[in-house]
Amino acid sequence: MQAIDQNDYSVIIIDAGAVRDAALLASRLRAQRLEARVVIATSSPTWQRARKALQAGAADYIRKSLNEKELRAKIQAVLKVPPPPWPR
Amino acid sequence: MAKTAILFADNDPDFLNTRTEFLENAGYRVLKAYTLKQARQLLTEAHVHLAILDIRMVDDDDEKDTSGLTLARDPTYRSAPKIILTNFPTYQDVRAALGPVVDGLPPAVDFLAKREGPEAMIQAVERALARHVRINQDLxxxxxxxxxxxxxxxxxxxxxxxxxxxxxxxxxxxxxxxxxxxxxxxxxxxxxxxxxxxxxxxxxxxxxxxxxxxxxxxxxxxxxxxxxxxxxxxxxxxxxxxxxxxxxxxxxxxxxxxxxxxxxxxxxxTVQPLREMFRRGKERPLKTAIGYLLKEVLGTWHQRGQTLEETHGLMSLYRQWVGLERDGLSQTEVERRANALIQAVRPLSAVEIEHSNGLITFHFPNLEPVTCPDPIATLYTPLERYGPPVVCRLSPGRLTADNILVDARRQAWLTDFACAGQAPQWWDFVCLEAVIRFDLSQAPDLMAWQEFEECLVRPARLFDRLKERDVISDLKTSVVLIEQIRRQAGSETGPDPLPYYAGLLAWTVGALVGYNLDGFYTQVERMRMAHLIMASAMLARRLRETFPLPQAGSTLRLDEKGSLWIGEHRINDLSGQELALLRCLYERRGQLVGRQVVVESVFREPYQPGDDLQESRINSLIRRLRVKIEPNPNRPRYILTVKGKGYRLQVGHQSDA
Missing domain, CATH: 3.30.200.20 (Phosphorylase Kinase; domain 1)
Structure with a gap:
């Protein structure tokens, strides 16, 4: 969070295993009205967690096991789309 | 207020019917679709607040069947929020359904597994409606x-x-x-x-x-x-x-x-369209409102800077603005429609409109006929002096008598921005004048319109005063307002009225072409058409008087190939007979050419003195040629009449004085 406060980012990738609730963090970041797109990466994706993450405002929900080329492609795809509207 | 309508699409009829009951019991109207085709049809034709779509709409056993998701992603139906419901949830399908957001909505606003049960479905519906279908039911x-x-x-x-x-x-x-x-x-x-x-x-x-x-x-x-x-x-x-x-x-x-x-x-x-204010006919409030519109409304649009249109010339830009450059609308088609309208309005009042050989002649009872060049041909002739480049300014779009609103304090507002964009700098003034001149003004007959049009096409500068005493009293207010518009146009664009007249010509032809040829029109509407035809012809004549025809001092010559040149301009729209007449006169330039010589060398038939038909054919041919080559056909400088004897061609410049 310190790093997020100090710098502007285009994309923030959150490791779902490193925080208690990645979806909650994504929604807090959206609530701060940051321009950054939030992507949640996980080693064990499930459809329920994917739903929670995307409904919380994450721009994407991806596997951690992606190789560099795949990750680059996902990030480029996320950057092409404007961020969803901030929560009211 | 009708019940909220939900489209529910699932290829499993038992599941669809059972879940529909839950939704109906919750107070919703459900439109059921058992196939993808039905779902698409209902989305296209019915009024749907929210759609619930199964993913596998074709084959439940086919892992690759994501037809429901494809439908959810179809941009045609993007504005209806959707919930995806499936028996086979995967995180990849969730990603495809819930993101990305395009145009304010993701492909689906929620994603449910069928095994989550009907209560979860009802809650998801309520959430989606509250968040994405914010309808004020109490309004x-x-x-x-x-x-x-x-x-x-x-x-x-x-x-x-x-x-x-x-x-x-x-x-x-x-x-x-x-x-x-x-x-x-x-x-x-x-x-x-x-x-x-x-x-x-x-x-x-x-x-x-x-x-x-x-x-x-x-x-x-x-x-x-x-x-x-x-x-x-x-x-x-x-x-x-x-x-x-x-x-x-x-x-x-x-x-x-x-x-x-x-x-x-x-x-x-108290807001009313300009048309209603005009109907009341009070000049002073109208002047105040038009002044506000020109300076406070249009002025602020025009002040947003100017651009130079480098590709198209002025006439081409005007044709685009009046919709004549649409696909498939060729000059020939425009001519065909204009000719059909001329035929349609012909038996109107005592004025006969004659259209032949590229000329329009208005025969008024007891008056000299007024002959003008073809307005369509003039509209499709480039005015090279005026670009490209053409100076353009920001225009709010199409101005009409109805989309300009005025309130009791004479403030004015615009309400129609569908065509807002860069337009030739004269365009908004042209539209406003055209609204007053052709939509709002009223005259009893074509004679009155002819006087009105003569008064409006005469000025050599946009600032010039219009001679309102020459028009009937019903049209005096219009003349005063048009003068006000032109004064403002002149202060923004300069005094030259020709590009302004060219815009008016385009507007009139655009209005003529807009008429449905199969329509049934009242006498008033046909009078408006006749007025438009006359105005377009007189504007064409005004433009042809000055451009591209020669300035004072130009000489006339026929070259070795038989082409006619006036100064540096080659005149190439003469008919065979007109060219034959010109050749006959040119071979005898400076000399008196009797009517007998004209008949024998041009019509190639014996001269019959006193034959009215032959006389009329000579007069008509002389008039057509004058309209094409004379800067002012009513005051010829090249083909001079020698009263009672014949004609003399003066190839050099003869003063107007």
Whole structure:
């Protein structure tokens, strides 16, 4: 969070295993009205967690096991789309 | 207010029927689709607030069947929120359904597994409706008591070719749009129709909040894509001033879109279109309103800077603005339509309109005929002196007698921004003059129109005073307002009236071509057509007097190939007979050429003195040639008449004096 406060980012990738609730963090970041797109990466994706993450405002929900080329492609795809509207 | 309608699409009939019961018990109207085709049809034709779509709509056993998701992603139906429901949830399908957000909505707003049960489904529906379908169910909608409308009536005006069933659905959509746009209000009163054209319409709305405060709004609605584009254009281009029309909000459904605008400081209850104000005929309030419109409204648009159009010339740009450069509308087709209209208005009053050999002649009883060149040919002749490049300024778009609003304090507002963009700098003034000249002015006959048009095409500078004493009293106010418009045009664009007249010519031809040839028209409408034909012809004559024909001092010659040159201009639109006459005169230039010589060498027949038909043919041929080569056919400088004897061709310059 310190790093997020100090710098502007285009994309923030959150490791779902490193925080208690990645979806909650994504929604807090959206609530701060940051321009950054939030992507949640996980080693064990499930459809329920994917739903929670995307409904919380994450721009994407991806596997951690992606190789560099795949990750680059996902990030480029996320950057092409404007961020969803901030929560009211 | 009708029940909320939910489209429910699932290829499992038992599941669909069972879950439908739950939704109906919760108070929703459910439109069931057992196939993808039915779902698509209902989304296209019916009025749907929310859609629940199964992913595997074709084959439950096929892992690759994501037809429901494909439908959810179809941009045609993007504006209806959707919930994806599946027996086989995967995180990849969730990603595809819930992101990305395009145009305000993701492909689906929620994703459910069927095993989560009916309660979860009802909750998801309630959440989706509350968040994405914010309809003010408590809004009280009142209609103007003197001219009451209805949503059905409005939708019928937007699209008269719909079946009754679809019309009812669209009326429901329009009501939803209004309830969404006025979400914060308790009451609205929708006034009488201000204008409708091009599948859009405009009404004033007085809105009252629950605290009792009232706001004045203008509602413009129409087909979705058109409306959305218009609102984006307006938001991007409109000047940021405290005055002038302000965008408030735009909402859309699958078929329709609606925008509300705010008119700062407007007294919405007294707002009326310019047409109604003109009908009352009081000159001073009209002058004040036109002055406000020119300086405070159009002036702020024009001040947003100028651009140079480098590709197209002035005539080409004007043709684009009046819709004559659309696909498939060739010059020949424009000529065909104009000719058909001339035929249609011919038996009108005592004036005979003759159209032949590229000339239009108006035969007035007891007066000299007025002969003019063909306006269509003139419109398609480039005015090379005026570009490219052409100076363009920002225009709010199409100005009409109905889309300009005026209130009791003579303030004016614009309401139609569908065509906003860069236009030749004379364009807004031309449109405003054309509205007054052709839509609002009234005259009893073509003679009165002819005097009016002569008065308007005469000035050599935009600043010049118009001689209103030459027109009938009914038209004097129009002349005063047109003079006011031209004065402002002159101060912004310079005194040269020719590019201005060229714009008016384009406007008149655009209006003529806009008539449906199979339509049934009243005497008043046919008189307007005849007025447009006459004005276009007189404008063409005015343009041809100066351009591209020679300036004073030009000499006339026929070269070795038989082409006619006047100064540096080659005249190449002469007919065979006209060229034969010219050759006959040219071979005897400076000499008297008797009528007998003309008949024998041009018509190649014996001269019959006293033959009225032969006399008339000579006169007609001389007149046609003069119109094509003389700067002013009524005061010839090349083909001179020697009274009672014949003609003399003067190839060098002869002073006008």
């Amino acid at each position: 009280q909608i009142h209609w103007d008591q003197q001219e009451p409308l209805s949503f059905l009536h409005l939708v019928n005006l937007l699209s008269s070719d719909l079946s009754n069933e679809v019309l009812t659905h669209w009326a429901g959509e329009l009501e939803d749009l209004v309830r969404r746009l006025f979400y914060e209000y308790r009451h609205i009163r929708i006034g009488r129709l201000l204008w409708h054209h091009d599948r859009r319409l405009c009404v004033p709305v007085l809105a009252q909040s629950s605290q009792g405060a009232t706001d004045s709004r203008i509602l413009v609605c129409g087909e979705r894509e058109q409306l959305v584009q218009e609102s984006e254009r307006m938001r991007e281009l409109a000047p940021e001033t405290t005055e002038g029309t302000k965008w408030v909000s735009t909402k859309k459904t699958i078929h329709l879109g609606a925008t509300i605008y705010r008119l700062p400081n407007a007294d919405i209850e």
